[in-house]
Each structure stands twice: as structure tokens, then as C-alpha cells.
Amino acid sequence: MTGVTQSDFRDALLSASVPVPDGMTQPDGSPASRRFNVYRNNVAVGLTEALESAFPVIRKLVGDDFFKAMAGIYLRNHPPSSAVMAGYGDRLPSFLKGFEPVRHLPYLPDMARLELAMRDSYHAGDADPIAPEALAALSPDRFVRARLRLAPSVRLLSSRFPVHGIWVHNTDPARPPVAKGAEDVLITRPHFDPRPRLLTRPAARFVAAIQRGASISGAMAEGGDELDMGALLALLLTDRAIVDIY
Amino acid sequence: MFDQSPSPRLPDAAGVGYKPQHFSAILSDPAPVRWFEIHAENYMGQGGRPIAQLRALADRFPVSVHGVGLSIGGEAPLDQDHLSRLATLLARVPVASFSEHLAWSTHGGSYFNDLLPLPYTARTLARVCDHIDQVQTRLGRRMLLENPSSYLAFAESEMSEPEFLTEVTRRTGCGLLLDVNNVFVSAVNLHTDPRSYIDAIPAAAVGEIHLGGHDEDQDEVGQPLLIDSHGKPVAEPVWALLDHLLSRTGPRPLLIEWDNDVPDWPVLAAEAARAQTVLERVAA
Known part of the structure; x- marks a missing residue:
């Protein structure tokens, strides 16, 4: 059997609309869909928290809920390119420039x-x-x-x-x-x-x-x-x- | 063959994961904590407060460097830039131990900041061993590999996790960092027996033990689903499982991990004191 590739896993990890790849199971052998959500959630929460700690003033200016929603879009479009999280978010300035909902905050x-x-x-x-x-x-x-x-x-x-x-x-x-x-x-x-x-x-x-x-x-x-x-x-x-x- | 370093060893005593907010409390009274562990990736800047605090810690205590971002289980080749950053960090201060995870976190040039699971097959075994060989050669030291917490299983797996880990230690000479909370979390989530897991791992390879807290949730059919959250005290069944592990290994460096909702120092120190008491009972 070919098994679950890390590309398939990654695609489903970053998008809730991509079905969980076959081949991952819960104890009774049925597909592990909700359990896969643990990973989806860990990734989204972890990267969102990294952005929150890097941009406290932006967060204050747009509000917590808006920031979280925006971070969700940003992290899917721009996941980190390195494991050093102190560098994450370096593309936020250009992202914000093109982000329609904040056009009124130039x-x-x-x-x-x-x-x-x-x-x-x-x-x-x-x-x-x-x-x-x-x-x-x-x-x-x-x-x-x-x-x-x-x-x-x-x-x-x-x-x-x-x-x-x-x-x-x-x-x-x-x-x-x-x-x-x-x-x-x-x-x-x-x-x-x-x-x-x-x-x-x-x-x-x-x-x-x-x-x-x-x-x-x-x-x-x-x-x-x-x-x-x-x-x-x-x-x-x-x-x-x-x-x-x- | 990797033991040429003059660095201190981790003592068979209680340590904790270092948090910057505890810095002053630790310098004034670290008891009962005898050593500290840092997450490697938080100390890869050029200088400033993180590096200054790391130097101050390493002056006073044995320090363990725990990587979370090397993606040893990744299908892609190891990130050589990241390996170089690790080498730089390990040369910066005396480091008693280096450990990483049986997991992947990077794919296609993207890093996901989470420890993602692997199927246990001959193919992934060969890949993990090749990566560990590269790490140990590049860093010039033996590393410890930590068992993951699992939320699901792979239909394609050909062996159990202890079988996989045993074979990795045999082929690469690396040691194990056994996370007892992860053993418990995985066993509950996958309906396996945590004591049999402990019985199946090579006790002599265990160079460090982790303890941490977990959260309790449910899956869609109402089965318990434990989440490795590191956000609360160590659960009682995990302490019991620790006793079973220590009966096999004897005293080992024992770390309390508390990474989320981090408490004030006295609370963390009390958790470490309990770990120290357990170790002293085993040593007696």
C-alpha cells in the first residue's frame, strides 16, 4: 500500500475543506476525522499565538476577533518557512497592504x-x-x-x-x-x-x-x-x- | 563514539522546562530543581535577553537543549540551515544533552510548528535512522529521541511504536527521551496498554524522562481523547506509570514540562519537588 504522504497530510492540515486522507484510523478502525482535527487545531492555534505575540499593537488596533480571523487567513497563505518562530510574520506588512478588510486603516x-x-x-x-x-x-x-x-x-x-x-x-x-x-x-x-x-x-x-x-x-x-x-x-x-x- | 564533549551531564534529578518569567526566582532560589531544559528554537537569535539568560542559566546549572523543529521524521532531506543553527547554539554554552522528537513538522519548505505523526514502516524507519545519523554526525554528540503523543493510527504501520523506537536506538546508537505523559495519552487514545509499552522499550537507552499535563476531550463517538497540552499538573495515572518506568530504568533525569498557562515559580517548583521525591524513593 502507498500510505498517507506528507503532502496529502499537509493539504488537509491547512484546509478544513480538504478531506482527511484515507489511511489514518481511530481504535475501531474507522477513519480518524475528528482526531485529525487535533493537528489542524494545534497548527492554527500555535501559529496564531505566534502572530499575536509578534504584533500586539496591530492586534489591539483591529481587535482580538478580527486579528484571529486575519491570522487564520495569513497562516494558510504564508505558513512559516523556518522553525525559528522569532522570524514568523515577516510578510504581514505586504499581506496587510493587499487585505481588503483593512483598506480603511492604511x-x-x-x-x-x-x-x-x-x-x-x-x-x-x-x-x-x-x-x-x-x-x-x-x-x-x-x-x-x-x-x-x-x-x-x-x-x-x-x-x-x-x-x-x-x-x-x-x-x-x-x-x-x-x-x-x-x-x-x-x-x-x-x-x-x-x-x-x-x-x-x-x-x-x-x-x-x-x-x-x-x-x-x-x-x-x-x-x-x-x-x-x-x-x-x-x-x-x-x-x-x-x-x-x- | 560521540562522548568527546567535556560538557556536564544531566543529573538523575528533577529539572523543569525553563520559562523566562521564572528567571529571577530561579536565580534567588532554584530548589529543588537541579537542571533546566530549553526549547532550542527560542534561542537561535544573535543576542539580547534570551541569549543572556541562557548564558546565566548554563553558568549555574546543567542545561538540556530540546529541539522542536528539526523534522526528523520528514520525507524531505533535513534542513541543513536548521542543523547549522543547532550546532551554533550547542557551541554557545555548555550543553549536557540534546534531544528531538520522533515526528515531522516541515514539508515543502513550510514549517507547521507542531509535532506531526509518522506511520511505523520499514521505509520510515530507514529515513528516521538516516536523519538521526546525520544529526549525531553534524552535532558530534549522541542525541535522545522523544516518543510522540498520538491521536490516531496509520493503517499502513507495520510495527508498534516501542518496536520502532527499539530498532532506531539499535541502528543509530541514539538514546531515548521517554515522555511518560505521551505514553499515557497515546495508550488512552489508541486503546493500548501503557505498561506493556514501558515493558517493551529498551530501559538502558532511556537518558531522560518527561512528565507533563494533558487535557481531556472526546472523539465523535464519545471515546476519551487526551490532548498533550502541557498546561496543567501531571495527572495521577501518569505518576503511577512513572513508578513503573523507574522500576525498570532506575533514577534518570526527570523533567516537568509546563508550557501553557505557565504557573508562578512556587507551583512549578512544587511539581518538581514531587518528582524529586519519587526519584529519591527509587534510589533508596
Whole structure:
């Protein structure tokens, strides 16, 4: 006999409308249809919980029931491609972009990007920060030519929506709801917990240039006249985000 | 042939599955727990809190790494990237034991995050043994293979689960991680005798024992259907079955698994204390 292939099993696992393959039985020898549902349920519940823990703010924005239903569609279309569940859900931003029922919430894909970036940051590698006085110790000439290496946990994200404000309000309701408009968010990880920090546009341009390997003077040129260098460097140092000067 | 590692051994004592929310409680007073087990896939990031906690644990206790995602029973070749991630993790901290499951979880490039069942045939036996050979060679150590909990049977199976496991240990040299709750759950679900199962496995190959809680449900004809949920205390018949197993094996590293609705540390520690008492009675 040929038996149940794992392809047949998989097809029925992910779709309740695909009949349970023949060849699996309960103790009396009859087909094990309801028992097969244990596996269907385990897979759906396990993957849904993984998405819930990865996207708490998205879940709060759309509600528990809606999130569960959406997760059910997502997990059937995009099952994990690796056993490392800390990577699961990376296609949610593009999924949300094309998901008709959330068309009226155009900021959701960027919020998903922000939550993914927070999770990436949480698991990113460790690196010791430079001493706060190391920058001040550079001669002015050396300072402008220096390049800065940011911590592996640092992420920069730009959105045409106020994603930082929405994130903050939905994780701490005491904080007021948000202004409209584009926002730039820097994620830092001072110790173990990532923090989203709102950046001004000039500061975001500066950080993006630094990430590309520009010198401080090059990055300052990108930031433009409105860049508040002092405030930005203080933030980066306080959040232990600079790990090398080179 | 795989025992070149200087790593600590798991003691024949009670351990628990590590949960990050217990970290501070464990560092201040771990008693009576003597060792910990982690799920490998939760520690495959580059750094941050998970890796820092793992290092702190491994500094103080023997650590067992328990994989859930290698898909040793899969029809497809083993995922070499995943095997490399395991090798990286095992090199990161001293690891006393590595175990995985008799199950599959990946097919066609998709991972299902569940332990899916295998028919017990000559063909699946050859495949499982080939995969275990690859794992032991790549990781440079002997692994333990855990028996699954079953909800259904395959008409095509040619041998019993103990026969299958016995043959796997004989051909590959791997050990067994015997999950007593899984033995009980499968026996109830498939109407077999759990004590005969215990009597049929090679006792000397058992390198670790798992205990966990299960949920009770029914199938469509009203027969009991137990679900391996790891969400409550170990059931009394499972403790009784443990006594029977220990009468064959003697004391072994004995782990309490509690993965869902995880209780506060004192509740888990109390469950571990009961396991420790059972072990001490057997040793006496």
C-alpha cells in the first residue's frame, strides 16, 4: 500500500475543506476525522499565538476577533518557512497592504513593520557601547571625519503615518493620541528591551547617512541646517546605540 | 563514539522546562530543581535577553537543549540551515544533552510548528535512522529521541511504536527521551496498554524522562481523547506509570514540562519537588 504522504497530510492540515486522507484510523478502525482535527487545531492555534505575540499593537488596533480571523487567513497563505518562530510574520506588512478588510486603516502595514523591527532589535546581537566621553575627546578635525558604528539592535524606520504616536498611545493609553503626518522612528535597545524613539526628519536623515557609512560631516550635510546635533548625539549615547568610532 | 564533549551531564534529578518569567526566582532560589531544559528554537537569535539568560542559566546549572523543529521524521532531506543553527547554539554554552522528537513538522519548505505523526514502516524507519545519523554526525554528540503523543493510527504501520523506537536506538546508537505523559495519552487514545509499552522499550537507552499535563476531550463517538497540552499538573495515572518506568530504568533525569498557562515559580517548583521525591524513593 502507498500510505498517507506528507503532502496529502499537509493539504488537509491547512484546509478544513480538504478531506482527511484515507489511511489514518481511530481504535475501531474507522477513519480518524475528528482526531485529525487535533493537528489542524494545534497548527492554527500555535501559529496564531505566534502572530499575536509578534504584533500586539496591530492586534489591539483591529481587535482580538478580527486579528484571529486575519491570522487564520495569513497562516494558510504564508505558513512559516523556518522553525525559528522569532522570524514568523515577516510578510504581514505586504499581506496587510493587499487585505481588503483593512483598506480603511492604511497605516497598518507600517505599524507591522515597526513591530517587526522591534522584534528584530530584541533578538539582535550584543555590542558594548562607546564611553560617552569618547566623542567629546576627539579633536574637532577628527570628529567631523569620524564614522560611527551603530549597535546591531538599532533600526530606523520612516513612515508617512504617525506610527510612533500610534504605537505609544496603544501601549500606554495614558499617553495622548497622536498628531497626523509622517514620522521617523529610531529603535534602540539600551539594555534588553527595544525602545522606539521619535526622530525629527533631519535627525533621521543623519542616522540613515551614518548607517550607510558616511562620516559625521557627511551625515551632518544630509541632516541640513535644522539638525540638532547635540540632542541627537545625547540620545544615541544615552541609549547605548553607538558601539564604535572608526 | 560521540562522548568527546567535556560538557556536564544531566543529573538523575528533577529539572523543569525553563520559562523566562521564572528567571529571577530561579536565580534567588532554584530548589529543588537541579537542571533546566530549553526549547532550542527560542534561542537561535544573535543576542539580547534570551541569549543572556541562557548564558546565566548554563553558568549555574546543567542545561538540556530540546529541539522542536528539526523534522526528523520528514520525507524531505533535513534542513541543513536548521542543523547549522543547532550546532551554533550547542557551541554557545555548555550543553549536557540534546534531544528531538520522533515526528515531522516541515514539508515543502513550510514549517507547521507542531509535532506531526509518522506511520511505523520499514521505509520510515530507514529515513528516521538516516536523519538521526546525520544529526549525531553534524552535532558530534549522541542525541535522545522523544516518543510522540498520538491521536490516531496509520493503517499502513507495520510495527508498534516501542518496536520502532527499539530498532532506531539499535541502528543509530541514539538514546531515548521517554515522555511518560505521551505514553499515557497515546495508550488512552489508541486503546493500548501503557505498561506493556514501558515493558517493551529498551530501559538502558532511556537518558531522560518527561512528565507533563494533558487535557481531556472526546472523539465523535464519545471515546476519551487526551490532548498533550502541557498546561496543567501531571495527572495521577501518569505518576503511577512513572513508578513503573523507574522500576525498570532506575533514577534518570526527570523533567516537568509546563508550557501553557505557565504557573508562578512556587507551583512549578512544587511539581518538581514531587518528582524529586519519587526519584529519591527509587534510589533508596
